[in-house]
Amino acid sequence: MGSVLPAGGAAIPIMYPDKLPDARNAKMPSHPQPVRIDGIKLSDALVLVDFKGRSASTEPFSCFFRRLRQNRINLSFITTRSFGGRFHIACCTASEDESRLRALLTPGTDFQGSASVTTDVGLVSLFPHQSDFQLPGICLSALAAASIPVYGFATSLSAFIVVTDYRRLDAAVAAIKTHVDLPRGYAPMKPEFRIKQTVPGKGGS
Amino acid sequence: MADEKLILVVDDDPDLVESLSMKLESENYRVVKAYDGIEAWERIKEETPDLVLLDVMMPRKNGYDVCDEIKNDPQYKNITVLLLTAVADAVPDTSYTHMDGKTTLADDFIPKPIDLDRLMEIVKEQFE
Numbered sequence: 001m002g003s004v005l006p007a008g009g010a011a012i013p014i015m016y017p018d019k020l021p022d023a024r025n026a027k028m029p030s031h032p033q034p035v036r037i038d039g040i041k042l043s044d045a046l047v048l049v050d051f052k053g054r055s056a057s058t059e060p061f062s063c064f065f066r067r068l069r070q071n072r073i074n075l076s077f078i079t080t081r082s083f084g085g086r087f088h089i090a091c092c093t094a095s096e097d098e099s100r101l102r103a104l105l106t107p108g109t110d111f112q113g114s115a116s117v118t119t120d121v122g123l124v125s126l127f128p129h130q131s132d133f134q135l136p137g138i139c140l141s142a143l144a145a146a147s148i149p150v151y152g153f154a155t156s157l158s159a160f161i162v163v164t165d166y167r168r169l170d171a172a173v174a175a176i177k178t179h180v181d182l183p184r185g186y187a188p189m190k191p192e193f194r195i196k197q198t199v200p201g202k203g204g205s
Numbered sequence: 206m207a208d209e210k211l212i213l214v215v216d217d218d219p220d221l222v223e224s225l226s227m228k229l230e231s232e233n234y235r236v237v238k239a240y241d242g243i244e245a246w247e248r249i250k251e252e253t254p255d256l257v258l259l260d261v262m263m264p265r266k267n268g269y270d271v272c273d274e275i276k277n278d279p280q281y282k283n284i285t286v287l288l289l290t291a292v293a294d295a296v297p298d299t300s301y302t303h304m305d306g307k308t309t310l311a312d313d314f315i316p317k318p319i320d321l322d323r324l325m326e327i328v329k330e331q332f333e
Contacts, residue, residue, distance in 0.1 A: 038219075038240065039219070039240050041217070041219070041240075125219065127219035127240075128219060128223060156219075156220050157220040157223050157224060158219040158220045158222065159219045159220065189217060189240065189241060189264050189265070190264065191264065
Protein backbone atom coordinates (compact mmCIF):
# COMPACT_ATOMS: atom_id res chain seq x y z
CA MET A 1 0.00 0.00 0.00
CA GLY A 2 1.12 3.55 -0.64
CA SER A 3 -0.47 6.88 -0.15
CA VAL A 4 -2.16 8.76 -2.92
CA LEU A 5 -3.05 12.37 -3.40
CA PRO A 6 -5.83 12.59 -5.98
CA ALA A 7 -6.17 15.99 -7.55
CA GLY A 8 -8.27 18.20 -5.32
CA GLY A 9 -9.01 15.44 -2.87
CA ALA A 10 -8.00 13.95 0.42
CA ALA A 11 -5.17 11.48 0.72
CA ILE A 12 -6.13 7.90 1.35
CA PRO A 13 -4.17 4.69 1.05
CA ILE A 14 -4.43 2.86 -2.22
CA MET A 15 -3.91 -0.80 -3.06
CA TYR A 16 -2.68 -1.97 -6.40
CA PRO A 17 -3.83 -5.15 -8.13
CA ASP A 18 -0.64 -7.08 -7.45
CA LYS A 19 -1.03 -6.41 -3.76
CA LEU A 20 -4.73 -6.96 -3.30
CA PRO A 21 -5.69 -9.62 -0.78
CA ASP A 22 -7.35 -12.75 -2.07
CA ALA A 23 -11.01 -11.79 -2.31
CA ARG A 24 -12.30 -15.32 -2.75
CA ASN A 25 -12.78 -15.84 0.96
CA ALA A 26 -13.80 -12.29 1.72
CA LYS A 27 -16.91 -11.82 3.80
CA MET A 28 -18.93 -8.67 4.04
CA PRO A 29 -18.58 -7.39 7.58
CA SER A 30 -21.79 -6.30 9.20
CA HIS A 31 -22.29 -2.56 9.52
CA PRO A 32 -24.85 -1.25 11.95
CA GLN A 33 -26.27 1.38 9.61
CA PRO A 34 -26.02 1.93 5.87
CA VAL A 35 -24.06 5.04 4.95
CA ARG A 36 -26.26 7.72 3.46
CA ILE A 37 -25.16 8.97 0.02
CA ASP A 38 -26.89 11.10 -2.61
CA GLY A 39 -25.89 9.23 -5.71
CA ILE A 40 -23.78 6.90 -7.82
CA LYS A 41 -22.20 7.84 -11.12
CA LEU A 42 -20.90 5.36 -13.68
CA SER A 43 -18.43 5.92 -16.48
CA ASP A 44 -18.14 4.81 -20.06
CA ALA A 45 -15.71 2.01 -20.93
CA LEU A 46 -12.20 3.29 -20.30
CA VAL A 47 -8.62 2.08 -20.39
CA LEU A 48 -6.47 2.11 -17.28
CA VAL A 49 -2.83 2.97 -17.89
CA ASP A 50 -0.36 2.22 -15.13
CA PHE A 51 2.95 3.94 -15.62
CA LYS A 52 5.75 3.10 -13.24
CA GLY A 53 9.15 4.65 -13.62
CA ARG A 54 12.07 6.65 -12.44
CA SER A 55 12.55 10.32 -12.86
CA ALA A 56 15.63 12.46 -12.80
CA SER A 57 13.31 15.36 -12.26
CA THR A 58 11.78 16.15 -8.93
CA GLU A 59 8.57 16.96 -10.79
CA PRO A 60 7.69 13.97 -12.99
CA PHE A 61 4.00 14.72 -12.59
CA SER A 62 4.34 18.27 -13.87
CA CYS A 63 5.99 16.85 -16.96
CA PHE A 64 3.18 14.32 -17.37
CA PHE A 65 0.44 16.92 -16.97
CA ARG A 66 2.19 19.24 -19.41
CA ARG A 67 2.22 16.47 -22.00
CA LEU A 68 -1.46 15.79 -21.34
CA ARG A 69 -2.35 19.43 -21.89
CA GLN A 70 -0.30 19.67 -25.07
CA ASN A 71 -2.01 16.57 -26.45
CA ARG A 72 -5.51 17.61 -25.28
CA ILE A 73 -6.17 14.33 -23.53
CA ASN A 74 -8.91 14.22 -20.90
CA LEU A 75 -8.56 11.93 -17.90
CA SER A 76 -11.48 10.48 -15.99
CA PHE A 77 -9.35 9.29 -13.09
CA ILE A 78 -5.81 9.72 -11.90
CA THR A 79 -3.73 8.82 -8.90
CA THR A 80 -0.05 9.56 -8.45
CA ARG A 81 2.59 8.62 -5.94
CA SER A 82 6.32 9.04 -5.73
CA PHE A 83 8.94 7.63 -3.45
CA GLY A 84 12.71 7.40 -3.58
CA GLY A 85 13.08 8.70 -7.13
CA ARG A 86 10.41 6.32 -8.39
CA PHE A 87 6.89 7.29 -9.32
CA HIS A 88 3.62 5.66 -10.26
CA ILE A 89 0.82 7.20 -12.29
CA ALA A 90 -2.46 5.31 -12.71
CA CYS A 91 -4.95 7.00 -14.97
CA CYS A 92 -8.08 6.24 -16.97
CA THR A 93 -8.96 7.68 -20.32
CA ALA A 94 -11.37 6.98 -23.17
CA SER A 95 -10.52 3.85 -25.13
CA GLU A 96 -9.94 5.88 -28.29
CA ASP A 97 -7.24 7.93 -26.51
CA GLU A 98 -5.24 4.89 -25.41
CA SER A 99 -2.62 5.02 -28.14
CA ARG A 100 -2.12 8.77 -27.75
CA LEU A 101 -1.74 8.38 -24.01
CA ARG A 102 0.77 5.55 -24.41
CA ALA A 103 2.78 7.59 -26.88
CA LEU A 104 2.82 10.42 -24.42
CA LEU A 105 4.29 8.09 -21.81
CA THR A 106 7.20 7.20 -24.04
CA PRO A 107 10.32 7.45 -21.92
CA GLY A 108 12.25 10.59 -22.55
CA THR A 109 14.93 12.63 -20.98
CA ASP A 110 12.63 13.70 -18.20
CA PHE A 111 11.38 10.29 -17.09
CA GLN A 112 11.79 6.61 -17.85
CA GLY A 113 9.58 3.67 -17.08
CA SER A 114 7.06 1.23 -18.45
CA ALA A 115 3.34 1.36 -18.99
CA SER A 116 0.80 -1.42 -18.63
CA VAL A 117 -2.73 -1.14 -19.92
CA THR A 118 -5.95 -2.68 -18.67
CA THR A 119 -8.79 -2.34 -21.14
CA ASP A 120 -12.53 -2.22 -20.48
CA VAL A 121 -12.44 -0.73 -17.03
CA GLY A 122 -15.14 1.49 -15.60
CA LEU A 123 -15.53 3.91 -12.73
CA VAL A 124 -18.08 3.79 -9.94
CA SER A 125 -18.30 7.12 -8.09
CA LEU A 126 -20.23 7.36 -4.83
CA PHE A 127 -21.07 10.82 -3.57
CA PRO A 128 -20.83 12.65 -1.31
CA HIS A 129 -18.43 10.78 0.96
CA GLN A 130 -18.60 13.58 3.55
CA SER A 131 -15.14 12.51 4.74
CA ASP A 132 -16.73 9.41 6.25
CA PHE A 133 -14.17 6.62 6.02
CA GLN A 134 -16.86 4.03 6.57
CA LEU A 135 -17.87 4.48 2.95
CA PRO A 136 -14.61 3.22 1.35
CA GLY A 137 -14.59 0.32 3.79
CA ILE A 138 -18.16 -0.68 3.09
CA CYS A 139 -17.75 -0.27 -0.65
CA LEU A 140 -14.52 -2.26 -0.94
CA SER A 141 -15.80 -4.97 1.36
CA ALA A 142 -18.99 -5.28 -0.71
CA LEU A 143 -17.00 -5.57 -3.94
CA ALA A 144 -14.62 -8.12 -2.46
CA ALA A 145 -17.51 -10.21 -1.15
CA ALA A 146 -19.02 -10.20 -4.67
CA SER A 147 -15.62 -11.11 -6.21
CA ILE A 148 -15.58 -7.92 -8.25
CA PRO A 149 -12.05 -6.71 -9.00
CA VAL A 150 -10.76 -3.34 -7.84
CA TYR A 151 -7.94 -1.89 -9.93
CA GLY A 152 -7.67 1.31 -7.98
CA PHE A 153 -9.59 3.79 -5.91
CA ALA A 154 -9.34 7.34 -4.71
CA THR A 155 -11.28 10.14 -3.15
CA SER A 156 -11.98 13.53 -4.64
CA LEU A 157 -13.48 16.53 -2.90
CA SER A 158 -16.91 14.89 -2.90
CA ALA A 159 -16.70 11.39 -4.35
CA PHE A 160 -15.22 8.01 -3.55
CA ILE A 161 -14.23 6.45 -6.86
CA VAL A 162 -13.45 2.82 -7.65
CA VAL A 163 -11.90 1.46 -10.86
CA THR A 164 -13.36 -1.92 -11.75
CA ASP A 165 -14.38 -4.02 -14.77
CA TYR A 166 -16.66 -2.09 -17.12
CA ARG A 167 -18.70 -5.20 -17.84
CA ARG A 168 -19.36 -5.66 -14.15
CA LEU A 169 -20.44 -2.12 -13.31
CA ASP A 170 -24.05 -3.14 -12.76
CA ALA A 171 -22.98 -6.00 -10.49
CA ALA A 172 -20.72 -3.60 -8.61
CA VAL A 173 -23.60 -1.19 -8.09
CA ALA A 174 -25.88 -4.02 -6.95
CA ALA A 175 -23.28 -5.13 -4.42
CA ILE A 176 -22.74 -1.62 -3.09
CA LYS A 177 -26.41 -0.62 -3.06
CA THR A 178 -27.29 -3.15 -0.39
CA HIS A 179 -24.92 -1.36 2.01
CA VAL A 180 -25.64 2.30 1.33
CA ASP A 181 -28.74 4.40 1.79
CA LEU A 182 -29.78 6.11 -1.46
CA PRO A 183 -32.82 8.26 -2.23
CA ARG A 184 -35.95 6.18 -2.89
CA GLY A 185 -36.08 4.84 -6.44
CA TYR A 186 -32.62 6.11 -7.25
CA ALA A 187 -30.94 4.87 -10.44
CA PRO A 188 -27.21 5.44 -11.01
CA MET A 189 -26.22 8.17 -13.47
CA LYS A 190 -24.86 6.79 -16.72
CA PRO A 191 -22.90 8.85 -19.23
CA GLU A 192 -24.93 10.36 -22.05
CA PHE A 193 -22.22 12.49 -23.59
CA ARG A 194 -18.47 12.83 -23.59
CA ILE A 195 -16.48 16.03 -23.54
CA LYS A 196 -13.55 16.19 -25.94
CA GLN A 197 -10.92 18.84 -26.44
CA THR A 198 -10.48 20.15 -29.94
CA VAL A 199 -8.13 22.58 -31.55
CA PRO A 200 -9.82 25.97 -32.03
CA GLY A 201 -10.85 26.49 -35.63
CA LYS A 202 -10.85 22.78 -36.42
CA GLY A 203 -14.46 22.10 -35.46
CA GLY A 204 -16.02 20.24 -32.57
CA SER A 205 -17.10 21.65 -29.22
CA MET B 206 -30.03 39.50 3.36
CA ALA B 207 -27.79 36.75 2.05
CA ASP B 208 -28.51 34.44 4.96
CA GLU B 209 -32.20 34.30 4.04
CA LYS B 210 -31.62 33.14 0.49
CA LEU B 211 -31.84 29.52 -0.59
CA ILE B 212 -29.73 28.46 -3.58
CA LEU B 213 -30.09 25.24 -5.53
CA VAL B 214 -26.81 24.01 -7.05
CA VAL B 215 -27.26 21.59 -9.96
CA ASP B 216 -24.40 19.84 -11.74
CA ASP B 217 -23.60 16.24 -12.60
CA ASP B 218 -20.07 16.77 -11.31
CA PRO B 219 -20.32 16.07 -7.55
CA ASP B 220 -17.02 17.85 -6.90
CA LEU B 221 -18.26 21.04 -8.50
CA VAL B 222 -21.52 20.85 -6.53
CA GLU B 223 -19.53 20.42 -3.34
CA SER B 224 -17.09 23.24 -3.99
CA LEU B 225 -19.84 25.68 -5.01
CA SER B 226 -21.90 24.69 -1.97
CA MET B 227 -18.97 25.22 0.37
CA LYS B 228 -18.32 28.66 -1.08
CA LEU B 229 -21.98 29.70 -0.93
CA GLU B 230 -22.41 28.41 2.61
CA SER B 231 -19.31 30.32 3.66
CA GLU B 232 -21.16 33.44 2.46
CA ASN B 233 -24.19 32.49 4.59
CA TYR B 234 -26.43 31.30 1.81
CA ARG B 235 -28.49 28.17 2.40
CA VAL B 236 -27.82 25.48 -0.19
CA VAL B 237 -29.65 22.47 -1.59
CA LYS B 238 -28.04 20.17 -4.15
CA ALA B 239 -29.08 18.18 -7.19
CA TYR B 240 -27.04 16.14 -9.64
CA ASP B 241 -29.21 16.03 -12.76
CA GLY B 242 -32.14 17.85 -14.31
CA ILE B 243 -34.81 15.50 -13.01
CA GLU B 244 -33.54 15.78 -9.47
CA ALA B 245 -33.26 19.56 -9.87
CA TRP B 246 -36.94 19.85 -10.71
CA GLU B 247 -37.83 17.72 -7.66
CA ARG B 248 -35.77 20.00 -5.39
CA ILE B 249 -37.42 23.08 -6.92
CA LYS B 250 -40.87 21.74 -6.14
CA GLU B 251 -39.86 20.72 -2.62
CA GLU B 252 -37.82 23.74 -1.62
CA THR B 253 -38.70 26.63 -3.99
CA PRO B 254 -35.21 28.13 -3.99
CA ASP B 255 -34.56 31.82 -4.60
CA LEU B 256 -31.86 31.10 -7.17
CA VAL B 257 -30.70 28.11 -9.20
CA LEU B 258 -27.13 27.57 -10.37
CA LEU B 259 -27.81 25.26 -13.27
CA ASP B 260 -25.34 23.25 -15.31
CA VAL B 261 -26.20 22.96 -19.00
CA MET B 262 -24.82 19.56 -19.98
CA MET B 263 -26.32 16.95 -17.68
CA PRO B 264 -27.68 13.44 -18.10
CA ARG B 265 -31.42 12.69 -17.92
CA LYS B 266 -32.50 16.29 -18.50
CA ASN B 267 -30.24 19.14 -19.57
CA GLY B 268 -30.08 22.59 -18.06
CA TYR B 269 -31.87 24.28 -20.98
CA ASP B 270 -34.93 22.12 -20.47
CA VAL B 271 -34.96 22.65 -16.71
CA CYS B 272 -34.62 26.39 -17.27
CA ASP B 273 -37.53 26.35 -19.73
CA GLU B 274 -39.70 24.48 -17.24
CA ILE B 275 -38.91 26.92 -14.46
CA LYS B 276 -39.48 30.03 -16.55
CA ASN B 277 -42.69 28.73 -18.13
CA ASP B 278 -44.24 27.70 -14.83
CA PRO B 279 -46.26 30.52 -13.23
CA GLN B 280 -45.42 29.22 -9.77
CA TYR B 281 -41.64 29.21 -10.29
CA LYS B 282 -40.94 31.70 -13.08
CA ASN B 283 -39.57 34.30 -10.65
CA ILE B 284 -36.78 32.01 -9.50
CA THR B 285 -33.48 33.40 -10.76
CA VAL B 286 -31.66 30.96 -13.03
CA LEU B 287 -27.93 31.24 -13.69
CA LEU B 288 -26.58 28.82 -16.26
CA LEU B 289 -23.17 27.25 -15.72
CA THR B 290 -21.67 26.59 -19.10
CA ALA B 291 -18.37 25.60 -20.60
CA VAL B 292 -19.41 27.09 -23.94
CA ALA B 293 -20.11 30.60 -22.66
CA ASP B 294 -18.29 32.13 -25.62
CA ALA B 295 -21.31 31.14 -27.67
CA VAL B 296 -23.66 33.16 -25.48
CA PRO B 297 -24.15 36.59 -27.03
CA ASP B 298 -26.50 38.01 -24.42
CA THR B 299 -27.51 37.30 -20.87
CA SER B 300 -31.18 37.64 -20.15
CA TYR B 301 -32.65 36.11 -23.28
CA THR B 302 -30.06 34.26 -25.22
CA HIS B 303 -29.47 31.86 -28.03
CA MET B 304 -26.94 29.10 -27.76
CA ASP B 305 -26.48 26.47 -30.43
CA GLY B 306 -29.79 27.65 -31.87
CA LYS B 307 -31.50 27.08 -28.54
CA THR B 308 -33.35 29.86 -26.80
CA THR B 309 -32.98 30.11 -23.07
CA LEU B 310 -34.75 32.34 -20.58
CA ALA B 311 -31.93 32.17 -18.06
CA ASP B 312 -31.25 35.35 -16.12
CA ASP B 313 -27.50 35.18 -16.59
CA PHE B 314 -24.70 32.74 -17.27
CA ILE B 315 -21.44 31.87 -15.60
CA PRO B 316 -18.63 30.47 -17.73
CA LYS B 317 -16.72 27.35 -16.77
CA PRO B 318 -14.11 27.06 -15.40
CA ILE B 319 -15.82 29.02 -12.68
CA ASP B 320 -14.16 31.98 -11.03
CA LEU B 321 -15.61 31.64 -7.54
CA ASP B 322 -15.16 35.31 -6.68
CA ARG B 323 -16.92 36.35 -9.89
CA LEU B 324 -19.64 33.82 -9.17
CA MET B 325 -20.25 35.33 -5.75
CA GLU B 326 -20.46 38.80 -7.28
CA ILE B 327 -23.04 37.66 -9.83
CA VAL B 328 -25.08 35.83 -7.19
CA LYS B 329 -24.99 38.86 -4.91
CA GLU B 330 -26.10 41.13 -7.79
CA GLN B 331 -29.19 39.00 -8.33
CA PHE B 332 -30.39 39.72 -4.81
CA GLU B 333 -29.76 43.45 -4.86
